[in-house]
Structure formats: C-alpha cells, structure tokens
Amino acid sequence: MTGALRRGLLSGKRRLRNAKRHDERPSAPARTLQQVAARLKAGPASGLRPLWPQLEQHLARTGTPDVVVLLLGGQEAATAATWGTRLPDTRVHAFVRKPVDDDSSAALPANVTVHVARRLADRLAVLSVIDRPELFIDASRVTNDTQSSLRHLFFFLRDGGTYLIAKLSRVEPADPDPGARRTIARILQRVAVVRTMTAEARPLGKTVDGPLVDAVAAMDLGDGHVWLRKQGEQLLKLREWEVDEVLTARHGTTWGRVLEETPSSTFTALGEVHAHGEGPIASGRRTFELPAMRLRAYDRPTVSSRQVATYGDYVLPDTWRHPNQGTLHHRCLVYDTAYMAEYRAERRPTTRRELDGSFYYFDTELPDHFGHITTDVLGRYWGWVEAVRQRPGVRPLLSVLTGRTGMTPFQRAIFTALGVDPDAAEYIQPDEAVVVQELLAATPAFENPYYVHPLMADVWRTLGENLPDRPPPVASARIFVSRRRTGKRECTNTEEVEAYFEAAGFAIVYPEDYAYPDQRALFAQADVIAGFGGSGMFSMMFAPHARVVIIAGNSYRAANEELIAAANGNEIHYFWGRSLVQNDTERYSATAFRSDFTFDLAAYDAELRAVLRR
Template identity: 30%
Template structure:
C-alpha cells in the first residue's frame, strides 16, 4: 500500500467543524507541536499517553463526555484504543487516531476500517439488540455496532471515526475507585473488604460421570461507595453522567458484564438507556439494592441480599438512610421480601420502592458479595448468620424433621415422575413439603433443624446455603441445569453435596433457555442407583 500524503492534525480537526466550546481530549508526547496546537486551539484535556486502554477509559470517564478524542500515542493497540475513545463521545463526536506507520497494529486498524466499510455498504448491518443473542460472537456484534453507528475514514496519517450512536460507558467494578479518585465530585469510597480466595468445603459426588465441582472461589474486593447525582432506572440500571455504574450488573467480575435491559454496543459501551419519564428527585441518602429479577426468591436470597453487607456501615454514616429498589409493575414488595430485608437489618419503614426513573441525591452502593457461578465473599458469613438467626427464631413452634425434602410446583424444570421421587424419599424417612407454603421464618427454621436437606434443584433449596452448620444436601435435577447456586452455596457452607442428574427432554448444542428450563425424568436404573447408595449411606 502506498504511503498516504502527510496531513497535519490541525487540518483534520478544522475539517471536523467542532462546535464553539467543544470538549476535546488529546493524548500525545509531552512537548509535541501537534499536542500544543490542539491544547492552544481547544483548551483540550491532556491525557497520559502511556495509559493502557483500561486506564485510558478511566481518564475519559472522569472528564467526559467529549466532542473529540485525539489519540496520537505510538501505542500498538490502536483498535482497542479506538473502541475506548468511541465510548466517551457525545453523539456526533469524533475519535481521531494516528494510523501506525508499520506493523501489525497498522494492518489491524486498516483491516477494521475495510470490514466496517464493506459491511455498511452491503446493506446487511444487524446492530446489537436487547437480550441474549446466543450463537453470535462478540466480535460480530461489535463489528455490526461499528457499521451501524460509526463512519470511518482515513485522512492522511489519521483515522477519523465519527459516531452517530448515543452511548454510555460502563465502568468496571475494579476501576470505579480509581475513577472516584480522579473525579471526587462523583463520590467517594467509604469502606473496603479485601479480595479473598477460599477453598470449597464439604464432600461432593454426582451421578453424572465427569461432573466435578470447583475447588476454589476467588471473591473480589468489596467496596461501599457514596455516589452523587445517580439516575436509577427500573430493572437495576444506575447511570451517573455518561457512565454506567457497576451496580447495573449482576456479575461485576465478568470481562464484559451484561444486562438484558441494556444494549451492549461494544466491550466498552452500551446504548444510552431510555427513561420512560422524567426522573423523580430522591432527597437524602439511599442504599441501592435493586435486582434485574427483583421479586424472584432465588435472586433475592443470593444476589440482592449480598448487596447488604455494607448496610450497617452506610447507616452509621447516614442515620437517615433509606433502601432503594424498583418495581416496574408498580406492585408492592411481597411480605417475604420485607421479612428478608428486616432480617438483614433494614427496617421496612426505610424501604423506598420506585416505579419509574429516580435521580438520587446521594446513593450508597455495595459491591455484590455474591455472583452466580463466580464467587461468594466470606464477608457474607456474618450477614447470613444474622439473617438465619433473625428469621428462624421468629418461626412458630412446631415439629422440625431431621430429614427434609423440598419439592416444587414444577412450573419450570418439571420432573415428569416427581411423585415417584417424593415417595422414594418418604420411604427413607424424609418429610416432603413445598417451601413456598410456609412463611420465610418457618422455611429457615426447617432447614436449620434438619440433618439432611433434599429437594428438586432450584431456589427453594437456596436457604441451606445461608446455614453455618454443615449438613448433607441432596439435589435432584436435570443434566442441562448446571446447579451453579447449589454447588456454590454448599461449598461455602461446608455441606456434603450429592447431585442426582437426570436426563432432560431438551438438549441443545449451546446454552439455551429451553434446555436450561427443560423438563426431565428420574431414571431408577441410571441415577436411581446412585441415589439409592446415597440414601442407604445416611446415618440413622
């Protein structure tokens, strides 16, 4: 490819026709003529050129959004830096990068330009949408997002990317404290708990050959933060300025945290979420404990409860603190939700239920102490003890069986021969009950008193993970339901876990909700032999 003619950066920027008072960021060598020209002409924000893409994203988040980001660094990761810059532009803003002279970085950047142009010209652009897009690789989604929302052109030694999409930049959990240090007007970090890696406790066995458990879990640092001027939308979305806060995501340690209520535009951006109405101002401090699946028992016991480890710290800082959750349907919280919050130390009189957008004056957020399939932080032990004691001690008097089988209504993951399974457990001395037919205090009292807790896989079994005293737990479910919570909670509590994996009706090559929720059949001759061995081995 022939060497393009030299075009000065000043000519490029002048050709962009930036508005008066445009917000411009520039990264270039100290003392370079180009950098000084841009600073003089636009009063540009100067960035450290040696920052990694992740660090550059924090710098831009602290001072953005921008009308133009000019990145003239000699870095080799030009494609990634381009994506970072685009995440911090206003609609109609421009990212300007110096095209590397030689090497793989130049080839990668120019190849991307050609791919985007070719896709845009083909008329087959399919930009990302809400929800899961199974079978579609991230690289394909990102390419289509670029083609749909960005015009790329090479002008001499520079690539100019003009973005039409209105995007917001998610800030990774591990970077938020750094952002608050750089932009203290956004808020502050009040308290942290160190990251911990812990070893799984209790014994494990499964009827499915090759089915093993994780032997260790790495929990991240937990941080309690005080943030200002946060827009909260239904379905667990929290936005501050042009950045999306980690509190918007259920699993904050994923490389690309996702929410089905946000359209992921790239690794570094999402489409700006739309508010159905103007936000209602929230005066005073609020503790954010919303969940995208709020009202679902399993997600409340695992994810939502785990946000409350910092409640007492926040309450000491703000005695007038309230708790904030959302209810898009407008329905009030169920009694069991209020009981769970009260057991965690939150008086129900302090609970604010928002049905639409709110703008929080002061919002307290705590890093989730639990993420499904990823980690449980040991800091939750004290919270779990508090919840179990508070609830179980309030339970009405009554018999407490030593062997308990928790059945379910089978609206999803139905066992075709559930009655056969229940009778098998009854024959071995188990009392069969449906947990949702009991109050939350009684559910906790029942599982706390039992030596052996068994049941069909699902949220009805999750309370056993809150217990401190090890027990034996037997879970019956399909071979397409991974039982991540059951494994994780039992490993944390130290329970002996036995998984009875049955053949599901629906199997798919890749993950699908159909296979995840598939009905199944318990086979007495296959997994039944494993279960018989487990039951016969129980001590009297």
C-alpha cells in the same frame, strides 16, 4: 478492565493535571492547521496534511471542541503540537507508540498531553479518566489495531462527535497485517447497508458490530479516509476493583468516599461437595478468592429501575450481579463492548426526580424474584449494618415493578427479620431516574457462581432467629423439594423421581406454597434435604446441620447451593442428569442452562441408597 488499564489510572491523573494547565493561559490568535504546521516545521504531520482543509471546515462547522484525541504513530510530537497551538482552548490528548524526546516534550503547548499507548488497554486507561472528546482522529497505520480502536474507542465520543480514520488508501506490500484494511472496509460496508434500512428491516438480535453500526449517525467515505459521526450517549462500565481509582482520577473527591473496607482474602469451603456423574461442579472443597469488601457512599448518583446506578457517564459496579468479573451484562442495558453500555430504548427512564437524604442500595435486576432476593440482595446486607452505624436514619432504596406499591410478602418478612423497616423504604418506579443525595452501596458477599464470603452464615443465622417461630407446615426430617412445570429446567421424569424419594421416606414439598417463616421452619427441621436444583432449595440456608442432595441437569451451571453449603458447612451431593441441550464450551449458554433434563434413577440407584440410608 485489564490490569494494564488499572495501571494506567495513576498516570492518567497526572496527565489530566497537565492537560488542564491551558485554562490558566490566554488564548492565542487562531491560525489554520496548515499555517501552524508550517510555522512549527511539523513536516508531514502524520500524513494529515491532505486533510487540513477538510479539518478546518469541520472545525468551522462544529466550533471549538473541548477535547480532541489523536491516535498517531511513532513519536509524532509535532502533530500534537500543531493541534495544541491551533486550538489553545482545547485539551489535546495524543496517543503515540514511542516516548517523545525531552526537547520535543518541553516544546509542547500546555494544553497537550502525550501518552505512550501502544495497546488498546493503554488508550482505554486514558479515555476512562478524561472528559469525552468531540473529535477523535486515527492517523496511525491501518492494522488490526485500527479496527480494534474503531470498535472500542468510537463509543467514547460525545453524542454528535466525529471519528476520522485518516489512512484507508491502500495496504503497503510490507504491511504486517494486509487483511486489516479489508476488515475495516467490511465494517464500513455494514454501516452503509444498515443505515439505508428502516428500523423494522434491520437485523434482530445480536449481529457482528451491531452496536457500532447503530451508533453511527452519518458516514462520509472519502479518498483514503472516512468520517463517522456518532449518535447516542454510551456509558463506561466500572468493575468493583477499579471504580474508586477511576472516579477519583476524573472527579477528585466529589464523587464520594469509601466508608468501610476489608482486604481481599481466600476462604476454603466448610462443607464438602460430592459429585455423582459428570457435571459443572466437581467433588472437593473449593477455595474462593474473595474480593476486598467495601462500603461506599456516592454523592448524587442517578439510579433507575432494576438496579441501574450511574455517576455521570459511568455505570457503577453496584449495577452488576457479577461486579467482580470481566464480562458485565444487564437486562436493561445494551452490551456495546466489554467496556461500554447504553440503555435499551424500552428501559430508558422518561421521568426524573431528586431524593434528599441517605439511602442504602438494596435493589436487584430482578425485583420480586425469590432466588435473586435471597442471594443477591441478602449478599449486600452486611453493608446495611455498617451503614446504620455511620448514617443513623439511612433508608432502604429498591425498585418496584409496574402495578406494585411495595415489597412482596416474603421480602417484607426478610427485611423485617433483619431489622430493615419495610415501611421506611423508598421505591424507584419503572419509568424514572432518581438522583440520590447520598447512596450507600456494598460489595456483594455472595456472587453466584464465583464466591461466598463466610460472613453470610451469620446473615442467615440472624435471619432465621428473627423470623416468627412457627411449626413446620409439613413435619418431616427428610424433605424432597420438587418443581412444578415452569417451562425451564424441568426433569422429564419428575413423577418417577418423586416416587423414588417418597418410597425412601421423604415428604414431597413445594416451598413456594408457604409463607417465608413457614419455609424456614420446614427446612430447619430437616436432617436430609433433597430436591431439584434451583431457588426452591435456597432455604437450606436455615439448616447448616443437614445433608443436602441436589438433582440437576449437567448444563445447570448455577452454584447457589454449593455456595450456601460452603459457608454453612453442609455435606452436599450433586447427582447430575443429562440436559437435553448440552453446553460443551466454557461460555454460558442461556438455552442450555434453562433446558430440561432426564435423570437416570437406575444408573444412580446404588449411590443414592448409600447417601440416603445414612
């Protein structure tokens, strides 16, 4: 989330304390909103007066809500006071654009909290630390802010909650944003159209406002206003930098604690990159911004298959492969907004169990995947060492794929070499949610393509030293790591490239043909390691002395090899071929990333010879 959201957290704690004061006072006799407004001399009450009867009918039908959120204009203290007086057992949060004067603030009921929240980020800061509302009323002017609020804040409602946009009648001539109402109208039109379709007829894939449309259970369009009823339980995404403050603001100390922390820092690569041709990785030594490294202990979180960890209605940062970034995606979750997610229907757990004891989170979004286990999972090993010190008897926790009963042989070899007993592991089955008594989880030290922590060099050294010592399956100081046909990132002239390197004295190898200890021996013996970019190259981690040559298409934006070289000190050369699908923007394109490429040997011959002859 934005810096403004983070800055709002501390004030959010104070607002929560104020909002809960009503629990200590007796309930007042019920009056209608109209009667309360008249008694308080609330004036126009934010233009809601025409809707008082409908709002009373809504309250009579749904019962007294626990939480109501009002999005108002100006000061509007009188409107907030009206709601707080009418619903003395409800926590009322009012978003206003200008500070409320001292007299008006002092007159507010104890169950009302007024937040000066001019921007969407300010409202998100509050909503992230309060209980989910059953009723959200947008009584502000219709501007682009209205559509932003609908698109983002609607998802904060509880399942079955109601969202009222109170001002849709017309756009004033002086309105600075006359297109806003029409935009809201288009959103509502999509809701109306899609709701009439069968599930089979609905658009497939990503559509504009698709998650919002799917979350609307019912819509009632009135004269200048619209009622929307929400369905489903969406979860708030948390990043590494905000999780501790958000959970503490909402739950106090009951969520858990930080067991170990090292401050953020910078790290300049020990190995130098030499780029040949135009590609996403440039020459030089990158300086990485390293996040604070934290080991946390969560009390009774819920985990499900493929690295989904939640606490209440939050998605914990330990779910994400890139928990320090602003955009968070996961294969098991629908990307509703930048802030909200929900389970995909086919990934929603169907069973639930409790798990006693302390467990360390070694899970991955892609169980059994060699590349992700040797980067994402190894990147969290540092926390295991501290977890064992503080929690003797802690056990590893990870997912198992359908049909499997335990780890793959290579993962078992890795865990054994690092002192993590595979036989002590607890496995999350594909269909279950597991409530863990205590879950220990660590900030990753390796986050492709963003950073690598220098401590990873020690992890790789420890791993290599403790794998069984075997002779290399192919004896050669110069190896070329090739790729078999997989349907993605294939070099269209692979045979030509292999022949070129073979003529230069390289043994052509396929690391996946060998057991993991043999792969270590294969790479550790080499003085020069060349090959096609990808997970086959990752065992270069066992050869910090080697010169490395990567051949890849220029749409290949992964930087795993660069990160390994940065921590280990390898001299690394990138030779960029041309991907068949170009990625000409800053945004990630899966199609471009996976596309095949052609490598022009003739164009690079002189540069290759200069690198290889040394």
